[in-house]
Amino acid sequence: MRLISKGKMESMGSMEKLRFVLDGVKSGNIVVLEGGLTSEEQMKLIELTMIEVSEDFPGIEISGYPSKRGFFNTRRKTRLTVIGPANTIKTIEKSKDLISTLISSN
Amino acid sequence: MITRKRLKGVFSRLLMSLLLKKQSVKIGIYGPPNAGKTTLANRIVHTFVDEDEDVGTSTEVPHETRRVIRREGVNIDLTANLLQNPVSNPKTKRSKAKLKLDVIDTPGLATKIDFRDFMAYGLEEEEAKRRAKEATEGVIEAIKWLDDIDGVLLLMDSTEDPYTQTNVVIIGNMEARGMPIIIAANKVDLPDSTPQRIKTAFPQHRVVPISALKGDNIDQLFEAMAKAFR
Numbered sequence: 597m598r599l600i601s602k603g604k605m606e607s608m609g610s611m612e613k614l615r616f617v618l619d620g621v622k623s624g625n626i627v628v629l630e631g632g633l634t635s636e637e638q639m640k641l642i643e644l645t646m647i648e649v650s651e652d653f654p655g656i657e658i659s660g661y662p663s664k665r666g667f668f669n670t671r672r673k674t675r676l677t678v679i680g681p682a683n684t685i686k687t688i689e690k691s692k693d694l695i696s697t698l699i700s701s702n
Numbered sequence: 703m704i705t706r707k708r709l710k711g712v713f714s715r716l717l718m719s720l721l722l723k724k725q726s727v728k729i730g731i732y733g734p735p736n737a738g739k740t741t742l743a744n745r746i747v748h749t750f751v752d753e754d755e756d757v758g759t760s761t762e763v764p765h766e767t768r769r770v771i772r773r774e775g776v777n778i779d780l781t782a783n784l785l786q787n788p789v790s791n792p793k794t795k796r797s798k799a800k801l802k803l804d805v806i807d808t809p810g811l812a813t814k815i816d817f818r819d820f821m822a823y824g825l826e827e828e829e830a831k832r833r834a835k836e837a838t839e840g841v842i843e844a845i846k847w848l849d850d851i852d853g854v855l856l857l858m859d860s861t862e863d864p865y866t867q868t869n870v871v872i873i874g875n876m877e878a879r880g881m882p883i884i885i886a887a888n889k890v891d892l893p894d895s896t897p898q899r900i901k902t903a904f905p906q907h908r909v910v911p912i913s914a915l916k917g918d919n920i921d922q923l924f925e926a927m928a929k930a931f932r
Contacts, residue, residue, distance in 0.1 A: 635874025642813055642871070643845045646838040651831070655814025658867045662874055682814035690865065 602631030614641050618648065621656055621681050626697065632660050632674035641679070657685040659695050726775060726802040727931050730847055732872055733857035735764035735810030738888040742857060742914035743773065743807040749920070750776050757807050763823045764810065765837035770847055771807040778803060778928055780921075799928030806851060809840030811868045848875060853882040853931045860887040860895040860911065864903045873904060882930045886923055887911040 598620050605613055614637060620627045633641065638658065645656050660677030678688070678695050686698040731739045743757040757773050760766055778801040817834035821827060848854075854876050858864050864887075876883045885904055887897035890911045897911035910926050912919045 634878075635871050636878060638867070638871045639845055639848075639875050642811070642868070643842055645813060646815070646841045649815055649834070649838045651817065654816035655812070658813055660867065660870075662870055682816070 597626045597628065599628045600630060602629075605629055605631050610637060610640070613637065614644055617641065617679055618644055618656075621679055622648070622653055624681060624684060626678065626680035626685070626699070629660075629677045629679070632663075632677040634663060634674050638677070653681070653683070655682045656680065657682050657688045657697075659688045659690050659697075661690075726804050727852040728772075728804045728806055728850060729853050729855055729927070729931055730806040730808055730844075730851040731855045731857060732808055732811060732844065734859070734862075734866065734868055735812055736762070737810065737857040737859045738914045739810065739857050740767050740807055742855070742886065742888070742912075743771070743805050745914050745917065745920060746776060746778075746805055746924075747773055749924070750778055757805065763820065763825070765812075765815070765820075765833060765840065767807060767809050768833070768836040768840035770809065770840075770843050773805040773807070776803050776805050777801075778924055780924060780928060799925060799932075801928040801932055803927075803931065806847060808844035808847060809837065811841055811844055811872065812837075813868065815841070848879075851881075854884075855927065856883055856885045857888050857914075858885060858900050860889050860897040860900060861892050864900040869904075873907070883907055884923070884926050884930055885909045886914075888914050890918055891916045 608616060613633075617627050617629070618641065638660070641656070641658070649655050656679055658677065658679045661675040663674050676695070678697065680688070680697065680699075684699055686700045688695065688697045731743055733739050738760070740758040740760040744760070747755050747757055751773075758767050758771050778799070780799045815834050815837045817827070817830040820830035820833050825833065854872065856869070856872055858869060873883065885900060885907050887900040887909055889895055890897055891913040897909065901909045908926055908930065910919060910923045912923050914920070
């Protein structure tokens with residue numbers, strides 16, 4: 597499992613960030629992003645994942661919380677996002693303040 | 703920057719609607735696989751164009767639609783529809799809403815596509831692999847189309863958990879672009895359907911419970927479309 601700090605993610609560009617996440621997931625890691633991804637970044641991540649789907653890598657499981665709007669709707673604050681390989685994560689469940697996953701070792 | 707993009711989207715659409723009268727609006731039908739997107743696209747075309755014309759084929763196998771299909775020039779004319787079906791829905795009796803649209807039926811959005819899942823439906827391995835490859839291309843195509851549409855009809859299966867990340871991501875993207883969105887809670891004809899769960903999950907958006915297959919509440923959806931996508 598990789599727990600990535602908000603500072604680390606903020607130091608990267610958008611594409612660099614997604615590449616970093618996907619490479620981590622393809623290596624079999626569950627990646628937890630403290631600062632999360634925006635919905636646009638998540639859509640890009642899905643697109644990037646689809647390009648790389650193969651017999652050994654069927655895709656990702658992703659869960660997170662929607663961005664919070666700031667003062668006067670001006671700035672969005674992203675929140676925790678969890679991403680893992682679809683062939684390892686059996687279930688991923690989300691409640692108001694908790695994301696839990698069941699992982700298969702096969 | 704995101705706010706600027708959103709404002710730009712809202713203002714450009716406002717300006718366009720003031721200066722130019724649009725010929726038609728492009729409405730994307732989005733949602734997860736097997737939510738009933740093609741069934742709804744067929745229902746729209748059957749109602750307003752031709753009862754015998756199908757936009758696409760729907761089956762129980764996921765990712766049946768693997769290419770975006772565009773049906774141009776569908777006139778949603780609720781006045782004419784009410785004259786043909788005067789008792790279909792009393793709530794829409796006084797409606798005079800009209801809308802000309804292009805229906806964009808998209809492949810189901812997914813974060814994973816495993817060819818082995820298709821083999822469970824009886825497909826041979828080679829066929830399953832081919833379908834999986836086409837399905838991944840379909841997801842990418844559906845995402846690319848988000849740049850070219852004017853509004854989204856997001857279809858959810860009301861017998862399933864609505865709070866999936868793909869649903870959240872589509873809604874988040876549309877909100878960031880300032881685009882209109884209607885959520886259709888489909889399959890209300892099934893006994894374990896709970897459209898209220900969808901309303902609770904996404905209270906900021908209009909949710910219309912429907913059965914695309916049986917036609918339940920479909921007039922309410924057309925009415926909401928005519929208002930939201932004008």
